[in-house]
Amino acid sequence: MSLPVVVLAGFLGAGKTTVLNQLLRSATDVRLGVVVNDFGAVGVDALLVAGWADSTVSLENGCLCCSTDDGTIDELLTRLTTARGPALDAVVIEASGVAEPSAMVRQVLASTVPGVRYGGLVVVVDAVEFETTRLRHTELDDHVAMADVVILTKTDLVPEPDVARVAARCRELNAWAPVVPAAKGRVDPRLLFDARPARQRQLALGEVVTDPADHAEHVHTLYDAVEFRSEHPLDPRAFVRFLDARPSGVFRVKGFVRFAVEGFGQRYLLQTVGAAVRFERSAWPRGSARATELVLIGAGLDEAELLRGLRACVHEGEPLDDDLAMMGVLRSTED
Numbered sequence: 001m002s003l004p005v006v007v008l009a010g011f012l013g014a015g016k017t018t019v020l021n022q023l024l025r026s027a028t029d030v031r032l033g034v035v036v037n038d039f040g041a042v043g044v045d046a047l048l049v050a051g052w053a054d055s056t057v058s059l060e061n062g063c064l065c066c067s068t069d070d071g072t073i074d075e076l077l078t079r080l081t082t083a084r085g086p087a088l089d090a091v092v093i094e095a096s097g098v099a100e101p102s103a104m105v106r107q108v109l110a111s112t113v114p115g116v117r118y119g120g121l122v123v124v125v126d127a128v129e130f131e132t133t134r135l136r137h138t139e140l141d142d143h144v145a146m147a148d149v150v151i152l153t154k155t156d157l158v159p160e161p162d163v164a165r166v167a168a169r170c171r172e173l174n175a176w177a178p179v180v181p182a183a184k185g186r187v188d189p190r191l192l193f194d195a196r197p198a199r200q201r202q203l204a205l206g207e208v209v210t211d212p213a214d215h216a217e218h219v220h221t222l223y224d225a226v227e228f229r230s231e232h233p234l235d236p237r238a239f240v241r242f243l244d245a246r247p248s249g250v251f252r253v254k255g256f257v258r259f260a261v262e263g264f265g266q267r268y269l270l271q272t273v274g275a276a277v278r279f280e281r282s283a284w285p286r287g288s289a290r291a292t293e294l295v296l297i298g299a300g301l302d303e304a305e306l307l308r309g310l311r312a313c314v315h316e317g318e319p320l321d322d323d324l325a326m327m328g329v330l331r332s333t334e335d
C-alpha cells in the first residue's frame with residue numbers, strides 16, 4: 001500500500017492549522033504524519049499540532065515551495081516514513097500561508113521516497129477574507145482552480161448569503177472540486193483521505209514544469225515576517241493599544257504572549273487575521289519557556305517601528321495588581 005501525501009494550502013490565516021487540528025482529533029483511526037512549514041522562525045503551527053499527530057516534522061523559517069530541488073520534502077518525508085512506531089496511513093503537508101501550492105505538489109510528485117504517492121491538493125478558503133484577498137493576490141484564484149477539494153472555513157462568522165457567494169465563486173473557479181463548508185475547521189476526514197485526486201495529474205503542464213527558481217509571482221515575495229521575543233511579560237493595556245494601532249500592512253500576527261498581571265500568568269495564544277483579533281488562554285506546557293514570542297506577517301512592514309512599538313509594551317518589575325488591565329485582552333479571549 002502506498003502512502004498518500006496530501007498538500008493542505010490556503011492563504012495566511014485562512015484556517016489550515018485549524019482544519020489540520022480537527023482532522024487529527026477526529027480521524028482517530030487514521031495514523032497521520034504531518035509536515036508543518038511556518039513562515040517565520042516562531043514555530044507556532046508546529047506547537048499547535050504537536051501532540052495530536054502520530055508524527056510531526058517541521059520546517060521553520062524556510063519556504064517549502066522554494067526548496068524544490070534541494071530534496072527538503074524528500075528528507076522530511078523520509079523522516080516521517082522511517083520513524084519508529086506503527087506505519088502511517090497518510091501524510092498531510094501544511095503549507096505556509098504564503099507558499100505556492102503548485103510548487104509543493106510538484107515536489108510531492110517528484111518524490112523519490114519509496115512507497116509515497118501524491119494524495120491531492122486541499123485548498124482552504126476563508127469565507128470572511130477571500131473576496132478581498134483575491135483582489136490583491138490574483139494567484140489565489142489559481143490555487144482554488146487547482147484544488148482537488150476546497151474547504152470553506154469561518155462560515156460561522158459570516159451570514160449565509162455571503163457563504164453562498166464565496167462558495168459560488170469557488171465553483172466558478174473550479175467546477176470540479178467539491179466545496180465543503182467547515183465551520184471552525186470541522187470537516188469529514190474521509191473527504192481528504194478517501195477522495196483520491198481524480199485528476200491524477202491534471203495540473204496544467206505549465207504549472208508543473210514552471211522554473212522553480214522563478215519566484216517572482218509567489219505571494220511570499222511580497223510578504224515579510226517580523227519576529228519579536230521577550231522574556232519579560234507585556235503590559236496588556238499597552239499591547240492592546242499596539243494591536244489597535246497596527247498598520248494595515250500587518251495582515252497576520254500569531255504567537256504566544258505572557259502578561260504582567262497578577263492572576264493572569266497563563267499562556268495567551270494570539271491570532272490576528274486581517275482585522276480579527278483573537279486570544280486563546282491555556283496553561284504553559286511543562287518545561288516551556290514562559291516568554292512572549294510573536295511573528296507579524298505583512299507587506300511593506302517597518303520592522304524597526306514595529307519592534308519599537310512592541311518593546312514599549314514590555315513590563316519590567318513587579319506584576320501589575322489590576323484585573324481591569326486585562327479587560328481589552330479578555331474581550332477577545334476564548335478559553
Ligand SMILES: Nc1nc2c(ncn2[C@@H]2O[C@H](COP(=O)(O)OP(=O)(O)OP(=O)(O)O)[C@@H](O)[C@H]2O)c(=O)[nH]1
Nearest residue numbers: 012013014015016017018097153154183184185271
Ligand atoms: N470562528 C472561526 N475561526 C476560525 C475558523 N478557522 C480558523 N479560525 C481562526 O482563524 C485564525 C487563523 O487560523 P489558522 O488555522 O491558524 O490559520 P492558518 O491558515 O493555519 O494560518 P497561517 O499558517 O498563519 O497561514 C485562528 O484564530 C483560528 O482560530 C473558523 O472556521 N471559524
